[in-house]
Amino acid sequence: MSFFDQFIWGNSVGTWLTALAVALATWGILRALTPRIIRRAKALSKSTSTYVDDAVVAAANATRDFFYAFVGLYAAVRFVELPGNVDSVFGQVLVSALLIQVGFWLVAGYRSFLSGARDARYPDDPEVATSFHLIQLVGAVVIWSLVFVFVLQAWGVNVTALITGLGIGGIAIALAVQSILADLFASLSIIFDKPFVVGDYLTIDDYRGTVEEIGLKTTQLRSVSGEQLVFSNSDLLRSRIRNYGRMVERRGDFNFGIVYETDPDVVARVPGWVEEIIAAQPMTRFDRCHFKTLGQWALEFDAVYYMTVPDYKVFMGVQQSVNLALMRKLAAEGVGFAYPTQLHYERRIDDSQPGVDAIR
Template sequence: MDLTAFLSFQLFDNTLLDWVWALGIAICINLLVGALKWAITARLARFNRDVHSVANDALIDVARRTRQFLILGMTLFVGTRYLNLPARVETVFTVVATVCGFLQVGLWMMGIGDFWLNRYRRKAAETDGGVATSIAALAFTGRLVMWSLIILLMLGNLGVDITALVAGLGVSGIAVALAAQNILGDLFASLSIVIDKPFVIGDYVTIDEFAGTIEYVGLKTTRIRSLGGEQIVFSNTDLTKARVRNYKRMMERRIAFTFGVTYQTRPDQMAKIPQMIAQIIRAQPQTRFERAHFSKLSPSSMDFDVVYWMLDPGYARYMDTQQAINLAMLRAFAETGIDFAPAQRVQLQQPAAT
């Protein structure tokens, strides 16, 4: 076969030269888009290090979302516009180009959304520790809505009856919702946590018998790092039903403790004890004394109830202060001859066998 006969070979009423031209157009456009992507992601990024610009950052982030194989699907459609193709073949190229085009637009839109959400998160995280949780939930919801709209628009451009499709999905959607009600429950619970903010990442909480620092709030579970170091995972639905104590938001810490003295303590000494306790507590920094009372007569001791407030809610500061109060009480009672009541011990002696 000579060159003339080879070039005159036809496929779908198009010569080999026509196919070469169509393929060449597609490849050239694809290479042009690739070069533009490289110029933005490489050259503009290098320029942006010296002259920082938010618009340049957004453009670079969007350009990195460009997928060459999706661009190729669209450029092949452009190249086939110069060919005479059967209706079925044209339909195939049209469907491929439509799908590739909508997917690429979706990736670009997701890039723009992620860029601005991440930028907002970095700024807001300095003042609000819960912003990471809010952004994660908003990002997921936004992606779900965006891709749902893109798919519906894509199907509409492909000639699918969207109204009939949505009506048909209504019945099956109910069945899916019933099957996935636990997952949906956790999702709505996550949104409830994000909106109400009973806790945010970094808060120290107790939930039933568990305690630890909030480490991650997801769409289905929340993870807590306990004081022992292990990670505890809770379902979001369980958290919305549980009683949660958030110590991070404690403005002041109320402390109540009880101690007893022996019955050998004289009445005049008993009368001085509340004043002694008040002086000891007021001498400690970051404290507010509330009361100290001779509260009751126990079988083996005369008991006092003491209440004071720590203006600094930190647990370590509270323990340091309580230790200082205990030591000061020991010294003051030793100087005045007051004895703490010993712990009562009950011994049961079994009678000897007869």
């Protein structure tokens, strides 16, 4: 009997050598060709505008060396006969290796897909990048948890009771951290929907301030008086927020009154004076000025204009200039501003008039 015909563990030496050659050849071919195919696919994916193909390439690039080895072993065992218990264990090992490799593929593809979506919609935004990293971490934990459960099932572990226990425990944990999760999801909503960003000036109920930081649980503002305001993200989204940072123009309106003794022809010229005064100011757009009503002690006017920049300091400076120019113009035209007054009329009663005795 030749050396190759001798039997070892139920198979001839020649069969074992054939299986070894198949294993090494399969491993070598996969190890050599796969990186080249991935590089070619990566070059092709860069020429497209979608990021789905980038995710597929990233998933393929996550193939581990142990997977090539197990594929080679799987091809090799087709040539040999193994004892039943050994074959069963080997099959479980192969399935476990495949599941772990699937986990690497899914995590890599998932992360690449999210990164592509982030770069497409929110380029160069550090806050969004932080949130996407959190989402990637949560997704990776979910994927590896599922892989772990499937591996246990491949080894014959009854995972039904385990999943039930995890479900009950998950409900208990969710109830315990309900407020934290609410703030976390609110933070993601703030970052993705962007109702405000760092640097915006907000009015929230009776509080005002500039956004300094948007965290996972809280958002911090700096008030106009200097103190720091801290809001939980969930409470913040439930409030009525006025965002002055999104203003494109600022509307200015003011009222003033002149005395009743003013000549009607002069009253008719007042709106034109106001328009000239506002038009002379920088970064303004006149809207209207009207003789609004006959008030109790004044002829009342209402004026509206717009600032082409939203800056509040600039707006107040322009309003001050308008007020001073209006005072000078009315003074030059001999028109006085009205202020609350009361006139008392006295009249002598003639004794000859009827009803005088009743009045007395």
